[in-house]
Every structure is written in C-alpha cells, then in structure tokens.
Amino acid sequence: MTQLLVKEKTKESAAYWGTGFDRDPPGGGGWGFEEALPSSRYSARIAVWFLLAAIAMLFMAFTSTYLSRRTVADWVPIAAPRILWANTTILLVSSGLLEWSRRALRRGSLWSAQRGFLGTTLLGCTFLAGQILAWRQLVRQGIGLQGSPHGAFFFLLTGAHGLHILGAILALAFVTFSAWKGRYSPGNMEPVDLSATFWHFLDGLWLYLFLLLF
Amino acid sequence: MSAHQTHTVVAHKESFLRRYIFSQDHKIIGIQYYLTSLFMAVVGGILAMLIRLQLGWPGSSGIRPDAYLAFVTMHGTIMIFFFLTTILTGGFGNFLIPLQIGARDMAFPFLNMLSYWLFPPAIIVLLASFFVSGGAPNSGWTAYPPLSALKEAAPGSGLGQTLWLISLAILIVAFLFGSLNYITTVLTLRTRGMSMMRLPLTIWALFITAILSLLAFPVLLAAAVMLLFDRIAGTSFFLPAGLVVGGKLIPSAGGSPLLWQHLFWFLGHPEVYVLILPPMGFVSDILSTFSRKPIFGYKVMVASISAIGFLSFIVWGHHMFVSGMNPWLGTAFMATTLVIAVPSAIKTFNWLATLYKARITISTPMLFALGFVSLFVTGGLTGIFLGSPTIDIQLHDTYFVVAHFHFVMASAALFGVFAGTYYWFPKMFGRMMSERLGRWHFWLTFLGIYATFFPMHYLGIAGMMRRIYSPLLYPHLQPLQPLNVFISVAAFVLGVSQLIFAFNFFWSLFRGEKAPVNPWRANTLEWTAPSPPPHGNWGETLPTVHRWPYDYSVPDAREDYIPQTVPVAVPGARREV
Numbered sequence: 001m002t003q004l005l006v007k008e009k010t011k012e013s014a015a016y017w018g019t020g021f022d023r024d025p026p027g028g029g030g031w032g033f034e035e036a037l038p039s040s041r042y043s044a045r046i047a048v049w050f051l052l053a054a055i056a057m058l059f060m061a062f063t064s065t066y067l068s069r070r071t072v073a074d075w076v077p078i079a080a081p082r083i084l085w086a087n088t089t090i091l092l093v094s095s096g097l098l099e100w101s102r103r104a105l106r107r108g109s110l111w112s113a114q115r116g117f118l119g120t121t122l123l124g125c126t127f128l129a130g131q132i133l134a135w136r137q138l139v140r141q142g143i144g145l146q147g148s149p150h151g152a153f154f155f156l157l158t159g160a161h162g163l164h165i166l167g168a169i170l171a172l173a174f175v176t177f178s179a180w181k182g183r184y185s186p187g188n189m190e191p192v193d194l195s196a197t198f199w200h201f202l203d204g205l206w207l208y209l210f211l212l213l214f
Numbered sequence: 215m216s217a218h219q220t221h222t223v224v225a226h227k228e229s230f231l232r233r234y235i236f237s238q239d240h241k242i243i244g245i246q247y248y249l250t251s252l253f254m255a256v257v258g259g260i261l262a263m264l265i266r267l268q269l270g271w272p273g274s275s276g277i278r279p280d281a282y283l284a285f286v287t288m289h290g291t292i293m294i295f296f297f298l299t300t301i302l303t304g305g306f307g308n309f310l311i312p313l314q315i316g317a318r319d320m321a322f323p324f325l326n327m328l329s330y331w332l333f334p335p336a337i338i339v340l341l342a343s344f345f346v347s348g349g350a351p352n353s354g355w356t357a358y359p360p361l362s363a364l365k366e367a368a369p370g371s372g373l374g375q376t377l378w379l380i381s382l383a384i385l386i387v388a389f390l391f392g393s394l395n396y397i398t399t400v401l402t403l404r405t406r407g408m409s410m411m412r413l414p415l416t417i418w419a420l421f422i423t424a425i426l427s428l429l430a431f432p433v434l435l436a437a438a439v440m441l442l443f444d445r446i447a448g449t450s451f452f453l454p455a456g457l458v459v460g461g462k463l464i465p466s467a468g469g470s471p472l473l474w475q476h477l478f479w480f481l482g483h484p485e486v487y488v489l490i491l492p493p494m495g496f497v498s499d500i501l502s503t504f505s506r507k508p509i510f511g512y513k514v515m516v517a518s519i520s521a522i523g524f525l526s527f528i529v530w531g532h533h534m535f536v537s538g539m540n541p542w543l544g545t546a547f548m549a550t551t552l553v554i555a556v557p558s559a560i561k562t563f564n565w566l567a568t569l570y571k572a573r574i575t576i577s578t579p580m581l582f583a584l585g586f587v588s589l590f591v592t593g594g595l596t597g598i599f600l601g602s603p604t605i606d607i608q609l610h611d612t613y614f615v616v617a618h619f620h621f622v623m624a625s626a627a628l629f630g631v632f633a634g635t636y637y638w639f640p641k642m643f644g645r646m647m648s649e650r651l652g653r654w655h656f657w658l659t660f661l662g663i664y665a666t667f668f669p670m671h672y673l674g675i676a677g678m679m680r681r682i683y684s685p686l687l688y689p690h691l692q693p694l695q696p697l698n699v700f701i702s703v704a705a706f707v708l709g710v711s712q713l714i715f716a717f718n719f720f721w722s723l724f725r726g727e728k729a730p731v732n733p734w735r736a737n738t739l740e741w742t743a744p745s746p747p748p749h750g751n752w753g754e755t756l757p758t759v760h761r762w763p764y765d766y767s768v769p770d771a772r773e774d775y776i777p778q779t780v781p782v783a784v785p786g787a788r789r790e791v
Contacts, residue, residue: 041402042401042402043321043322043398043402043403046397046398046401046402047321047322047394047395047397047398050393050394050397050398050428051390051394053428053429054390054393054394054428054429054431054432055432057429057430057432057433058432058433058435058436059436060433061432061433061435061436061437061477061480062436062440064476064477065436065440065451065473065477068470068473069451069468069469069470069473072468072469072470073468074455074467074468075468145443145447145448145449146447146448146449149449149450149451149468149469152443152447152449152450152451156439156440156443156449160439
C-alpha cells in the first residue's frame, strides 16, 4: 500500500527526497524502538539553533580573553560612546517590531507584516550605521586598535557582532522581499521564524556585549 | 528493483560540471573530499620524509633550519587539519551518513557543496605560504605567540604565518557548514524505523564528532582573528610587554601568550577526538562484521562516545602543565584526563569482547581495524604517563610526546582511514580492492609504524627535544644518532609502502573485480543500495529499518547475518537486543 502511494510521487517530490512536510505525523522522539519516522520539518530550525551555539562559542572565546586581559596593569578603561545608547534602543525596537510583524503575518495581515519587515530591516541598517559612528567617535578621541587594549576589544567585539548583524540584515531583506512577493501565509512562514530567531539572538548578544564592555 | 534504478539514473541527467565538479550529491562531495585529502596526505607525507632525512643525516641533508621548522609546521597542520579531519568527516562522513541512515542526501546539499568548495581555496592559501618571502610558518601547528605574532621573530613569521591563519579561518568555515549538515541530517532524515538507538556506531561517532567540531572550531576562529589583529593591526592580545627581538624592543604591552595556548588547546583537544572518534566508529562496525558477532555492549559504546565527547572539552590544560599554571589547576586537569581513559578503555575492552570466541575472517579492512586497536592501546598507555603533571614536566616537548600522539591519534586515525577505505571502496567505486596487495600494505605499514615511532619513546626519555633541528647540536643527544638513522630508514620504508596503497587504489578503480551489492555480508543500510549507489541512493522507496545493525550469527537464522531491513517476523530471527 505504502509502496503504491510512494510510487506515484515523482522524483522531484518532497517524499522522494525526504525533506518535505508530507511525512507527518513526526516520529515520537525517535529514541525508542517504535517504527517511527523522524521529522524532517525541523531541519532548518535545528541547523539554526546549532549555528547559534557555534556563534555563542565564538563570543565565549572572546569573552574569556577579555576577562583575563582586563586584569593586566596596562588596562585603561575607555568611556562608552554616547551613541551606543541610541543604537541599543534602535536594536530593541527592531526586535519588538519584528515580533509585531510576525504576529501580523500569523493573523493573516500581510500588509502590516510587509511594512513591519521593511521597518525592521531599515532599523537594522540604522543600528549598523550607528555602530560605525561610534567607531568614528572613538577614533576621533584617538582611541584605535593600537595602544588601547579596551579600545581594541571594543572594535573587535563590535566588529564581529556587526558582521553577524550584516548577515542577519541580508536574511531580513530576503524575508521582506519574499513577503512583498506574497510568498508567506500564516501556515507557511518558516524563513520568517528562523530569521527572527537569529535576529533576537543577535539583539541579546549585543546587550550582553554592551554590559560586558562597559 | 533494477528497473527502478535504471529509471533513477536515466532520469537524472545533468551536465558534467553540475554532476562531478559542483555536485550537490553527498557521495560525489564525499569522494571529492576524500581525493583532495589524499592529495594533501601525499604533501604531508613528503614533508615527513624530509623531516626524517634531516634528523637522520643532519650534516648532509641540505635543509636550512628555518626550512626544517617550516616542514615540521606544515606537516602537522596538513596532516591534522587538511588530511585526517577532512577525510574522516568530509570524506567518509559525507559518503556514509545518508547511506547508513537511509536518506537520499544531506539535509542541506547546497551548503554541503559550499563546504567542499571552501577546501581547495584553503589549500591554495596554505601552500602559497611556501612560496612567499620568508617561506612557510616556523611556529609549529600550535602557532604559539610571540613566535607566530611578530614578523621579526622568524623567517616564516612574515607573510607565511598570515597566510596560515587565513587558510585555517577558511577551513573552519568549511568545517562549520559540514558539521551543521551532519548534525541536522542525523537528527531529522533517518528513514522509517531508524531510531537513534538503531544507528550504526559509525554514525554515532560521526554525529558526536560533528558536535565537537561545531563547538570547538569557533574558539580557534576567535583566537586566529585576534592573532591576525596582533600581527596586522598592532593590538596586543597575546603579546606581553618588554619583548626584545633582534636587539629591538617591541612596543606591545600587557598581552598574554598563555591566552593563546588556552584558546588553542580548548580547540586542540576536542580536535584530536574529532580525529579518533570516527575511526572508533568504523572499527566497531568492521570488527563486528568480520567477527560475525554483534558488537559487545552497543549502548555502553554509545555512552562512551558521548562521554569522550563531553570530557574532551575539559582536559585541554594537560597540554600546558609546564606553562606555570597553578598546581591545583594542573591536578584538576590531570583528574579529567585520567577520567577520559575510562570510556576509552571501555571501548577497547568491548572490541576485545567482540573478538572473543568469534569466527574471525581475516581481510584487509579487518587487519587495519585490528591494527587500529593495537596502535590505540599503545598510544593510550603512554597518554597515562603524560597525563600526570609530575612525569609530564620531564617528558614535555620531547620525542616521547611525538611518539605518543603519532600512535594514539595520527597512526590510529590513519588506520581508521585505511580500514574504512578497504571496507567501503566497493560501495564508493563499485569495484573490489586487491586483497593480496592490501595485506602487503597492511603488514609493511603496521611494522613500519612500530619501527618508526616506538623507538621515539626512548629518544624522548633520553631528552631529545621535539622540533629540534639537529640532534648533533647537544653532546647528550649525539650517542642517540644511530637510533635516529634507524628511525629514518624505517620511516622511508613506511613511506614507500604507501605506494602499494596508491597503486592498489588506482588499479582497482579501473581494473578491480566488480563489487556485488553486499560483498562483506554486512547488515547496515548502505549495503542494500547498488554499488556504487545511484543519485538518490535507493530506487523509488527508501528502505525501512526493523532491527539494529548487529544481528550476526543469530541462532537458528538461515544466514549468519540479518540486514537491518529484514522484518523481525522472519521465522527464527530473534527480537533485537
């Protein structure tokens, strides 16, 4: 019976490649001996969470270096550039807006979601521009990579965070574009959810770095 | 069945470029990784021969000191990162994971292709360091600063070191893509009935390995970025105050070279398990197949792999006992290090128990699997010596350490590669390798490795330093020179006997006997697919799994093996585990 059903599917179909959504119901955990199929619908979600774990390890390595380097005698703390407070606010608002847009999409209000995603993307760009302004403020005060260890860490950590933000902005831009093309619906918005997970993670990561650095 | 296969093959028509070069098929990517890594093994092997040439005949080899250090550095870097890591996870991992879990491909085939195509650029950047001014880096595969951070420190610390760091950063991204794929594929694309506790141990090992490299490599990436900043932007993350190089005071201040060591070994120790866990998996499956017995203690094996994976993150300090760390901390690292010997020993005893009273078939894969166990035990025992700080203070950075890791990690992992190659070659290329040449290759390699590395223990105890350019520089090392000559000759024999493998590989590729679907009468799923498997691996339907992969010599069963796809209801078959 199963044989018959599967035979009707073409090679291009999701069932053939085993990556589609038609393998419901998902397997019950897949740890026991029951004849169940693990679910492939969570593939992308699992990959994103493991990616976040890898990024967390990257920043953990920076953190441990920072904490031990800070105890050395030549450490002269620098003041936080004031614009960072504005940048932080922008990033928090963007996360809120992204949540609001996701809810709008889940309600079926595509029009609001489209504007919301666009707004989030633009706020993300603004945050990045703000970070660059912060860099310029420091450079104008004569704080660069050389000579000021605290400054070096500031540039390193904001730079590494900024590169990830840049990647996330590209993801958000893709989501915005797709939303405008009308590709999402309340039941079909996985890229939105994944980008949101990534964005909120980077938002949290920034709060952590801000607290760590100053 | 065969009609379906033909259909599948014909239906999948793509250009040569899409099919063999920029392929998204896990088998092609696996073979690409495999062959590229073999090429790097040749490069790394030639460097090893040059190192032995210098150490055997220091006066007349014609190798300059900085070139010698460059060879040592590149030999280690290539063999660890560009050969063993890539061939085991990129090569075998890609080929085997979908085939053994019953999937048609990886979860993210495009990401998989990207992962492979980051590998050749990393190689080009790495090998380019040989040809820039100053040559390849001199600082060893561990790249300790300040040697690796200051351009003035050594000839190879110039552009060569920068290229080394960039190359490693590229490769880390490739590993990251690969690991994400392996983890996700194992978690989500297993076929019907393939529960986690029915996975072959090869898959368990590759799965835990992927988690290790995913969590450990970002730390090396962070360290590499900071070292690059120290080199290029004038920061001082790792550079202390008061460094004088060539009579010139270096302006840096406040950094700590020890920090690099911590970060490096936080990666470095999980990395050696990235090299040894996959061979442990291969060996478990091969020993079981050729013993015609279930693997002894499957669940304990899974637990041991996981325990080793976890513990590998908290033992890194044992590489740094002589760095002046707090003795209490050293004791803690000693404790974790000795604890990791427990799951390793459990695995070894389980392999021996699998062999106990078995009807063993001796074949080349089996010989290499048995050789693996031997090398792993020899290297593991010296690990217990080195894990103790008091003994390590004496033996640190001597040839004892070189002997230790060449047994437990390098040779054992190499034997895993060979065992895996002889075992899965029929599935990869559809032809059998020559058994006769395989046995010659095994015995020469096995004896060659013991003859090369075993005397190094003695050299180390006698005080010969690791990475020393010429043993004749110190009076207390001069009497050891005959032994160094012996080791060099053994190493050359070992090197030349790899030509047997190369010949066997390429000859069998074109002239080997055609392989049946299941030449070893094994149970795992890849042996139900045609040899070599077509695009999509199986015909129209994926196999369904009904049992664990170790039903060998089941009492009253018609055959002495029952593949995972055979339903439990078959008369006489026993309900599993």
